[in-house]
Amino acid sequence: ELVKLVDPGVKAWTPVKGRTNIVMFVGLQGSGKTTTCTKMAYYYVRKGWKCALVCADTFRAGAFDQLKQNATKARIPFYGSYTESDPVIIASEGVEKFTNEGFEVIIVDTSGRHKQESSLFEEMLAISTTTQPNLIIYVMDASIGQACESQARAFKSKVDVGAVIVTKLDGHARGGGALSAVAATQSPIIFIGTGEHIDDFEQFKVKPFVSKLLGMGDIEGLIDKVNELKLDDNEELIEKLKHGEFTLRDMYEQFTNIMKMGPFNQILNMIPGFGADLVKGASEAESMSRLKRLMTIMDSMSDSELDSREGAKLFTKQPTRIVRVSRGSGVTQKEVQELLTQYTKFAAVVKKMGGIKGLFKGGDMAKNVNSTQMAKLNQ
Template sequence: MVLQDLGRRINAAVSDLTRSANLDEKAFDEMLKEICAALLSADVNVRLVQNLRKSIKNSVNFASAPAAVNKKRLIQKAVFDELVALVNPHADPFRPKKGRVNVIMFVGLQGAGKTTTCTKLARHYQTRGFKTALVCADTFRAGAFDQLKQNAIKAKIPYYGSLTQTDPVVVAAEGVAQFKKERFDVIIVDTSGRHKQEEDLFEEMTQIQNAVTPDQTILVLDSTIGQAAEAQSSAFKATADFGAIIITKTDGHAAGGGAISAVAATHTPIIFLGTGEHMLDLERFEPKAFVQKLLGMGDMAGLVEHVQAVTKDSAGAKEAYKHITAGLYTVRDFRENITSIMKMGPLSKLSGMIPGLSNITAGLDDEDGTMKLRRMIYIFDSMTAAELDSDGKMFIDQPSRIVRIACGSGTTVREVEDLLSQHRMMSGMAKKVGGQRKQMQRAQNMLKGGNKDQQMAAMQKRMQSMGGAGGAGGMPGMGDMAKMMQMLQGQGGAGGGIPGMGGMDLQSMMSQMGGLMGGGGGGGGGSGGKGRGR
């Protein structure tokens, strides 16, 4: 994936330094040299790399740092903060509002993926309650209207275009006027691809902009464009004055740093990343989350949003969630979790969002990972309804069931045993979650009436007697009363739950899953054929 190698190299450079026995200025300079080399090889602008180096060096001053300061953490924080600053333009993008017309116009080079991205963005807003529509003002490229029409029909989004009118300004104006009359919330206008040297097309872009008066103009940049990204984006900025950038094709293997350079050149925020060809392959861009993901720290917020989009209407997920809140976890619930993971797309995309999982799945490509998940589904499908709805204890009492399931699914006894062992671990986690929810519910009931200050003081004493934060009988994070209040208000904490994942601690679950898939899965059994990664 784009920038994945960059992230590995930066992470390796920082890790090597922090593990070094002699953490001095020489070792620090070697780390900076490796980070800069990684950024340059990823097509990040030379000037930006030089500025980044100076900023990190100024942030970490060995001579003036107090003796008590943890230098390793100081270096890690400096690298993280400066990488965030590199992709953060400190400018807020436009946010459409319901109840009024919001016109969004797309511009960019030929082949950047504007038409596909238009539909992705329209669907993104549609799933969030906006009434969206598409206008095809690309009359230059043959088949542009047909492509937009097919995408719009697939996503069930109204569209406008013409096979006879050749003036894109007229088409854009007519389409926007029609949808405004029908009181659409978001109207997205797709335009022809153009290059900074094509003055006529740039003039045409200005005319379309004047005709539709967009609330926001978005530049679509291909992540594979390299060093040319900065010059092209500057030219578009001077003419169209776009207010946001969407970077596409980030699921490829190009360097990708050039597109990031465009942010610094135009002081314009990136709002989304295109991560594939599917309608759901559009990730919201947040500077801190992006750098966390880049350095293998994961992007839990992005994962939650992706899971919610994929499993929004899953009846099985809702049933599993009810079981978890009661402290139960059946074999069928486990099957629902695996199915949810498979719906979320390629393993390589999922692993980047979950802290630590990218290290676990480093040796697995998308086909191997998907095939392992499919073989687990074959095992589930060979079970009876009673076995699926059980807590798994019947397999311990009656081992012959395991042999029958292995024969019926075309897998090995070892694979079935590993899957059941995994279920037992997940079931133990579910019991903890259920117990914590009951404690939280009792705490909420206590706070509903009476003197809350006295009750909070009493609860604090109880927590201290239980060992405080991380104590044997305590709930994770309960030592900090502010965090406890957040948990009581449903703003996170243990067992907060993610729709479609059964309300479990997702990081723990995926770490366990990675262990099963990455070598604990046992012999592999029959061939079973090759699965596709997408």
């Protein structure tokens, strides 16, 4: 049911290669709109598109400086003005300049506004009329909660919102408000922002989003991240996963890999039944510290313990091992026991993954794995 709510059944607009595609961003103040403009431009640049940014936000002090700084860092051409106060003129000039220079994706950032500010809505409409965008994107902050529906509806009533981007999904907000925004605009979510870094930006996939919304993890996203890493031992790990094998040493190695994968809490939240325990109420740094503490405990285990297929059962059979490891790592026996509990949960997910034949074929997982199989991983 939730999947139906988030998916309005409208095909998302996509840019056409070799022609000018104008995208206009609208949204509330503080929604992360300016940062998201750069993230989207960077996303397309990495895929081989010629992209540029236009700052038509003359309302917020420092808006052009922010876009200029972001764009320069990402090496993306930009246009704006410190002297012109009319955003419609800036937008028009910027779009004309980059169109003449053969840019394929031109992203126009507009002033953030509230639904009560009618003058700013008129300005937004004027920019839209002048630049004739192929797509208008409504940027929504995941943390604003119930207010998002009325705000989204107000934007939709003034301009033709064709897509939604949900930002700030790296915090405690799980993005339930996205449901209301989609319902209000009847427009598909196309991307989500998952952190502060320029590459903390990913294409929106309905089922993984709903899984995370319900606290069930995101196996598909996790495997995508593992494949992106192209780790040297990836093939060996995948062979083990196929057979449902997973030792304490494997978990140690995967903890090391998790640290390389990107936004830490985001990765942990993808693991069903695992991330919630480790990340609950913790900052990125605190979660990293917790993970390193678990690795310190494993550093005090013997090779035979790390490589045993019995895993946690070995310690249950011989409790003196727990005593020895706790002394060696300088932690309590309870903490060693908690590590073994986390391992048992992780290993259980791996065993389920091993029983799903299409999971590690590569390519589009939606074609390899059906919804019933994916649901098994999240049980």
